Amino acid sequence: MTAATATQRTGTRSRRWTFPAGTLPAGLRRCAVPLALLVLWQASVGLGWISTRTIPSPSQILAAFWDLTVSGELAVHLLVSLGRVSAGLAIGVSAGTVCALIAGLSRRGEDALDALLQMLRTLPHLALVPLFILWFGIGETPKIALVALGTAFPIYLNLFAGIRTVDAKVVEAVSTLGLTRWEMIAQVILPGALPAFLTGLRYALGVAWLSLVVGEQINASSGIGYLAMTAREFLRTDVIIVALIVYAILGLLADLIVRVIERRALVWRPAFIKE
Amino acid sequence: MSHALPRISASQSTTDHSTIGKPVVSVRGLVRNFGNGNVLDGLSLDLQPGSFTALLGRSGCGKSTLLRTLAKLDPAPEGSVQLPEERAVVFQEPRLVPWMRVLRNVTLGLRRLDAEARGLAALAEVGLSHRARAWPLTLSGGEAQRAALARALVREPRLLLLDEPFAALDALTRMRMQGLVETLWRAHAPAVLLVTHDVDEALLLADRAVVMADGKIAADIPIPLARPRRHGDPGFIALRSRLLAELGVDEEHLAAREPQRTDVTATDTRTAGARPGGYGLPAGAAAAPSL
Numbered sequence: 001m002t003a004a005t006a007t008q009r010t011g012t013r014s015r016r017w018t019f020p021a022g023t024l025p026a027g028l029r030r031c032a033v034p035l036a037l038l039v040l041w042q043a044s045v046g047l048g049w050i051s052t053r054t055i056p057s058p059s060q061i062l063a064a065f066w067d068l069t070v071s072g073e074l075a076v077h078l079l080v081s082l083g084r085v086s087a088g089l090a091i092g093v094s095a096g097t098v099c100a101l102i103a104g105l106s107r108r109g110e111d112a113l114d115a116l117l118q119m120l121r122t123l124p125h126l127a128l129v130p131l132f133i134l135w136f137g138i139g140e141t142p143k144i145a146l147v148a149l150g151t152a153f154p155i156y157l158n159l160f161a162g163i164r165t166v167d168a169k170v171v172e173a174v175s176t177l178g179l180t181r182w183e184m185i186a187q188v189i190l191p192g193a194l195p196a197f198l199t200g201l202r203y204a205l206g207v208a209w210l211s212l213v214v215g216e217q218i219n220a221s222s223g224i225g226y227l228a229m230t231a232r233e234f235l236r237t238d239v240i241i242v243a244l245i246v247y248a249i250l251g252l253l254a255d256l257i258v259r260v261i262e263r264r265a266l267v268w269r270p271a272f273i274k275e
Numbered sequence: 276m277s278h279a280l281p282r283i284s285a286s287q288s289t290t291d292h293s294t295i296g297k298p299v300v301s302v303r304g305l306v307r308n309f310g311n312g313n314v315l316d317g318l319s320l321d322l323q324p325g326s327f328t329a330l331l332g333r334s335g336c337g338k339s340t341l342l343r344t345l346a347k348l349d350p351a352p353e354g355s356v357q358l359p360e361e362r363a364v365v366f367q368e369p370r371l372v373p374w375m376r377v378l379r380n381v382t383l384g385l386r387r388l389d390a391e392a393r394g395l396a397a398l399a400e401v402g403l404s405h406r407a408r409a410w411p412l413t414l415s416g417g418e419a420q421r422a423a424l425a426r427a428l429v430r431e432p433r434l435l436l437l438d439e440p441f442a443a444l445d446a447l448t449r450m451r452m453q454g455l456v457e458t459l460w461r462a463h464a465p466a467v468l469l470v471t472h473d474v475d476e477a478l479l480l481a482d483r484a485v486v487m488a489d490g491k492i493a494a495d496i497p498i499p500l501a502r503p504r505r506h507g508d509p510g511f512i513a514l515r516s517r518l519l520a521e522l523g524v525d526e527e528h529l530a531a532r533e534p535q536r537t538d539v540t541a542t543d544t545r546t547a548g549a550r551p552g553g554y555g556l557p558a559g560a561a562a563a564p565s566l
Binding site: 169170172173174175176177178179183187188191192194266267268269270 | 346347348362363364366368370371372373374375383384385386410411412413423426430
């Protein structure tokens with residue numbers, strides 16, 4: 001087949017080896033398999049093939065979701081979890097940024113900080129939970145500290161690398177234009193490191209939710225994790241799955257927010273300009 | 276390296292030019308050492324205000340180091356270097372800041388109230404007014420290099436340093452850029468130092484060709500040709516042979532290509548000779564050792 005005929009993909013004849021698409025619209029066709037699985041799932045539970053203790057039916061999960069929402073319970077726990085993530089992120093991102101600026105912008109800072117942080121980052125931060133409980137007790141502090149510790153490293157690593165990999169040729173050219181050191185940092189180095197920072201932020205958000213899940217299982221009395229842990233005691237698989245879905249949605253939303261920030265902050269990149 | 280033709284020594288040329296007035300750039304006894312020998316070995320050079328000088332030489336002869344020293348990008352540990360405050364550099368790559376729009380790139384570091392108006396005027400001069408609000412990464416190679424020229428121009432430099440600014444451009448764009456640089460030089464009369472590998476480019480634009488070898492100035496040749504210059508003019512061809520000889524290129528080896536050089540415009544042969552970013556010599560010199 002030549003390139004010319006290959007481009008005629010609108011005709012049914014051009015893709016002879018596939019079955020015809022049928023008359024359903026494309027969006028519906030893509031949803032067909034997940035929908036079929038949902039129906040199968042609902043039927044299996046309804047017909048008693050699968051025990052509701054193993055997994056409840058989609059309608060039961062939906063009902064649990066509705067109950068939790070109407071009673072306000074979900075909102076309360078959600079706010080608590082969001083508060084913990086926000087506090088932990090704020091601390092972690094700030095600490096990571098400050099360290100990256102110190103190490104990235106000066107040799108002395110790099111000598112002082114980089115080796116230490118590179119050593120610490122190899123430590124799985126979730127393994128610190130027992131230590132954190134001994135240090136901070138079982139209140140809010142260890143949960144927030146866990147999020148902060150987990151998020152500081154991706155920010156540090158990416159921003160540090162970003163600062164150090166700003167195009168040296170551009171920096172050299174700008175240095176002939178008579179900018180002060182601070183103007184250079186504020187207008188050239190930091191904007192140049194911004195894409196790397198945003199990559200770090202995306203990683204950090206992923207780590208933040210993970211740290212939250214673990215942190216909220218430390219003797220919590222509120223939060224999405226607490227919701228799931230108590231549901232386990234009452235064999236409420238439906239509530240556990242609601243908690244999982246909430247975690248997933250929160251993760252997705254966080255990623256979406258960073259994407260929006262990227263789109264606005266990195267508007268100069270050709271990939272964004274063309275759209 | 277054979278020097279079949281007589282050449283003017285650096286010291287002689289200094290006296291030649293000093294009749295014009297006080298030099299805008301004055302380099303005396305510049306030494307730069309990179310560990311394995313001197314890259315610049317007691318180099319002396321004067322540039323007169325408003326003069327256009329081409330700096331030629333083989334790769335590694337120290338011409339880039341000299342330009343970087345004059346741009347204050349490299350230190351001058353030994354010897355004296357006198358430079359004007361108003362300097363500007365255009366590199367082989369445009370080196371624009373990608374996250375600043377073209378106009379902001381041009382006015383960057385410009386501390387005047389009318390910076391924006393001046394930036395727009397400079398962009399108009401290089402024919403880039405319509406791209407003032409564009410992002411640098413959307414510019415073509417020629418446009419980006421014109422923006423880099425505007426960025427240099429807006430500083431009203433008394434010394435304009437051009438480090439192979441056309442080497443990465445395609446042949447047609449390069450021709451246009453050469454014309455533009457000549458026009459801008461005539462309009463603003465900065466002292467220009469053009470580092471180039473391209474003998475034809477030097478002969479088209481400069482009124483003085485300085486050939487560097489072993490960290491010193493090996494030859495200093497005035498180019499008293501009338502403008503606009505053509506590749507086929509007898510004076511052009513004679514100077515071309517002389518410059519090539521100074522650069523150690525034996526023209527006998529290039530004899531086979533001779534008709535091509537004289538019959539066809541240099542641009543046509545350049546398309547084959549020079550690659551963007553490469554060091555190919557244009558025209559008949561394509562078979563020459565890398566310069």
